[in-house]
Amino acid sequence: MSKRLGRNFYHLLIAVSFSTFGDGLTLLAMPWLASTITSNTFSVSLVSASMTLPWLLFSLYIGALIDYYPKKKLMIVAAIIRIIVLIVLNVSILFKIISIPLLIFAAFLIGITKVVFDSTAQTLVPSIVSKDILEKANGYIMTSRLTMSDVVGRSIGGILISFGIFIPFALDIISLLATIPFLFLLKTTASLKNHALNKKNKLDILEGVKFVWRNQLLLTLALMGIGITLMFTSTLAIQVFYVKEILKLDSSGFGLLIAVGTIGSIIGSQSISLLKNKFGFNATILTSLLMMGFTLGSVGLTSNPFIVGILYFIASFFIVTFNICNLSLRQRIIPDNKLGRVGGVFQLLSWGMSPLGMLLGGGIVNLAEKYVSRDIALRIPNISLGIVYSVLFVVLFIALKKLNKGAMF
DSSP, rough: OOOSSSSHHHHHHHHHHHHHHHHHHHHHHHHHHHHHHHOOOOOOOHHHHHHHHHHHHHHHHHHHHHHOOHHHHHHHHHHHHHHHHHHHHHHHTTTTTHHHHHHHHHHHHHHHHHHHHHHHHHHHHHHSSOGHHHHHHHHHHHHHHIIIIIIHHHHHHHHHHHHHHTTTHHHHHHHHHHHHHHHHOOOOOOSSSSSSSGGGGGGGHHHHHHHHHHOOHHHHHHHHHHHHEEEEEEHHHHHHHHIIISOOOOHHHHHHHHHHHHHHHHHHHHHHHHHHHOOHHHHHHHEEEHHHHHHHHTTTTTTOOOHHHHHHHHHHHHHHHHHHHHHHHHHHSGGGGHHHHHHHHHHHHHHHHHHHHHHHHHHHHHTTTTTHHHHHHHHHHHHHHHHHHHHHHHHHHHHHHHHHOOGOO
């Protein structure tokens, strides 16, 4: 296999770029549309939650589908179904028959197609690039996702909404239509032969769980993922209150902080290959985890928005480098015919823990307020994150030391 990324990879990258551009548009427009229908915050939050719920409900099953059926076809079908859902959604908007239940259902279906598309794209990378440049390939994919979704998609989406709420969804349809030709150009390896995903072999869905359980390093990464996600999302749950009450920033200042973090993420995604080649895999992933804990934990110790901006930039840089290292390591360890199912386990543990992390963050603050001031209570989730990540750093250090195969990375 060539050590260049190659034309096949760039077909995938362009397809992912178009798709994630549409993601940014729709992720922004969905809750905005909901807010024009109702002022009930719980109803609006249900719409947003409906787009992430499929990660919790279907990650394992979709992981099995990815291993059993042609990956290219799965991505094309997911794109087509999403186009149909978006067309129905736009028609309901234009004819003014849109409702919260319909919006929740549409968001849920779009969420399912996103799980299929994104998970499949992730499993394709190891089969179309050399394993020693996985960090470079995953870095390009990550850059595309961050730039096209978080920066371009959401920025343009915010402008387009002022001209008509249906426009972001219509542009998402166009971006998906542009995605499909590049998917057809992909040359992919065959999926598992002589299998059918039915009741007779439904236990194969759990093969990913068994594989993780039997591999000490993967099990360590999976269990660490629970702690990492729980603590990170616990800080996101109270982030708005921290920004408003402690940093004294308005929505524009909050947006600027997020933008600074996004820039850090993009730079991190493009630096990972250089860092790995210069310092080695183990040093890169360990330093990334340590810096994540230090920077995000330090956020809870300051009230200066400029310092927080610097910390967000550094944290976002190392969050991305850690995630790419984590993903690349799994792609090297896991056989190609199990990437979908094992990947489903990690998707379940990451996205599935997000709602629990949100509840944890709110619960920590509510409980802490009974004993300390609100100012201190709002800082506790970040400080707790710093402590937990420091412990996880030690756990990962020991796991990698026991593996004693740094040369393979």
